[in-house]
Amino acid sequence: MNSKIWLSSPHMGGNELKYINEAFAENWVAPLGPNVNGFEEDLEKFLGEDAKVAVLSAGTAALHLALIECGVEHGDEVICQSMTFSASANPIAYCGATPVFVDSETETWNMCPKALRQAIEDRIKNGKKPKAIIVVHLYGMPAKMDDIIPIAKEFDIEIIEDAAEALGSTYKGRPCGTFGRFGILSFNGNKIITTSGGGALVCHTKEDKDKTVFLSTQARDNAPHYQHSHIGFNYRMSNIVAGIGRGQMEVLKDRIEARRSMHDFYTDLFKDIDGVTVFSEPTSDFYSNHWLSAIIVDPEITGKTREDLRMAFLEDDIESRPLWKPMHLQPVFENAPYYGGNVSEQLFNDGLCLPSGSNLTEEERLRIAKVVSGFFGK
Numbered sequence: 001m002n003s004k005i006w007l008s009s010p011h012m013g014g015n016e017l018k019y020i021n022e023a024f025a026e027n028w029v030a031p032l033g034p035n036v037n038g039f040e041e042d043l044e045k046f047l048g049e050d051a052k053v054a055v056l057s058a059g060t061a062a063l064h065l066a067l068i069e070c071g072v073e074h075g076d077e078v079i080c081q082s083m084t085f086s087a088s089a090n091p092i093a094y095c096g097a098t099p100v101f102v103d104s105e106t107e108t109w110n111m112c113p114k115a116l117r118q119a120i121e122d123r124i125k126n127g128k129k130p131k132a133i134i135v136v137h138l139y140g141m142p143a144k145m146d147d148i149i150p151i152a153k154e155f156d157i158e159i160i161e162d163a164a165e166a167l168g169s170t171y172k173g174r175p176c177g178t179f180g181r182f183g184i185l186s187f188n189g190n191k192i193i194t195t196s197g198g199g200a201l202v203c204h205t206k207e208d209k210d211k212t213v214f215l216s217t218q219a220r221d222n223a224p225h226y227q228h229s230h231i232g233f234n235y236r237m238s239n240i241v242a243g244i245g246r247g248q249m250e251v252l253k254d255r256i257e258a259r260r261s262m263h264d265f266y267t268d269l270f271k272d273i274d275g276v277t278v279f280s281e282p283t284s285d286f287y288s289n290h291w292l293s294a295i296i297v298d299p300e301i302t303g304k305t306r307e308d309l310r311m312a313f314l315e316d317d318i319e320s321r322p323l324w325k326p327m328h329l330q331p332v333f334e335n336a337p338y339y340g341g342n343v344s345e346q347l348f349n350d351g352l353c354l355p356s357g358s359n360l361t362e363e364e365r366l367r368i369a370k371v372v373s374g375f376f377g378k
């Protein structure tokens with residue numbers, strides 16, 4: 001019996017246990033210690049650009065703190081890319097604020113700069129300037145930052161980059177996650193590197209990083225007793241989990257190579273199949289880590305739907321998944337304002353994410369190729 005092929009599964013490097021054992025040996029079994037500091041230093045070195053990184057319990061927690069540090073409060077509005085995972089938008093609701101969703105453009109599948117401008121102008125006309133803009137680098141593909149940043153500057157609105165899927169991606173040579181006032185990373189089990197669960201907030205000043213660490217460790221004022229003048233959170237990463245992160249950082253470059261090689265595999269696999277497009281960088285300004293490889297299946301040309309293909313994969317125990325369902329189409333956000341057309345909706349209808357793990361074997365690639373050639377009759 002063939003074993004299941006996953007969309008994206010954890011891939012350990014080998015030294016993770018060494019760092020965990022060190023933590024046990026020195027009794028740093030706590031949300032602080034050498035692994036926490038070491039993992040932060042590794043990430044800062046990798047990102048460059050004066051990045052100051054605070055590691056946290058999740059990417060979602062990082063976004064929540066970023067919104068708070070941008071001053072988002074009850075009754076405020078925050079612009080968010082609609083085509084994304086719900087964790088990009090949920091922290092807006094944690095703050096008691098309202099998400100304003102914006103459509104994608106067709107090249108990067110990320111925030112459409114035209115729809116962004118329209119949203120800002122209309123919200124201001126309605127009497128409320130949005131407090132922040134959450135831009136996502138979906139599936140590792142960098143958003144069009146050169147078009148988005150000037151709009152944010154013009155209206156003086158902070159950018160929070162959701163780079164949860166884009167560690168190792170760059171736009172014009174600059175790492176995703178370092179463009180906004182804040183960038184968030186995720187080390188959840190399915191991401192390009194994982195700590196089993198975890199995240200980070202990328203800051204650019206010592207003040208922002210210190211504030212993040214302060215808020216994530218229950219906001220204790222400087223006093224011998226427990227003294228508080230802010231609402232705090234228990235969002236800091238543990239020293240055990242950070243040990244996994246240090247081991248994973250040793251192999252991050254290999255993981256990016258392997259994911260990009262899966263994208264090459266699919267580009268080759270679908271090159272002669274009319275009506276199937278592999279999601280790829282529009283120009284050499286964009287460098288994607290290709291966290292997940294994805295395709296668009298045009299039913300008019302292929303006579304088949306992405307759902308047909310998903311079922312064909314499933315029959316051989318191969319996991320594939322529709323693209324993120326846009327937030328403006330989610331029942332939980334049905335009352336939130338939305339700007340744009342039907343780009344993200346169309347992507348959702350016809351798009352499919354394919355097995356993209358850095359640990360897929362040659363044999364597993366052959367199994368995938370066999371399903372594809374059988375399905376399309378090629």
Ligand SMILES: *Cc1c(COP(=O)(O)O)cnc(C)c1O
Pocket residue numbers: 057058059060061084085087088136162164165185186187188197198199
């Ligand atoms: C995974 C992910 C998150 C959330 O990260 P967690 O670490 O799971 O909380 C946020 N945004 C996007 C786009 C993601 O893919």
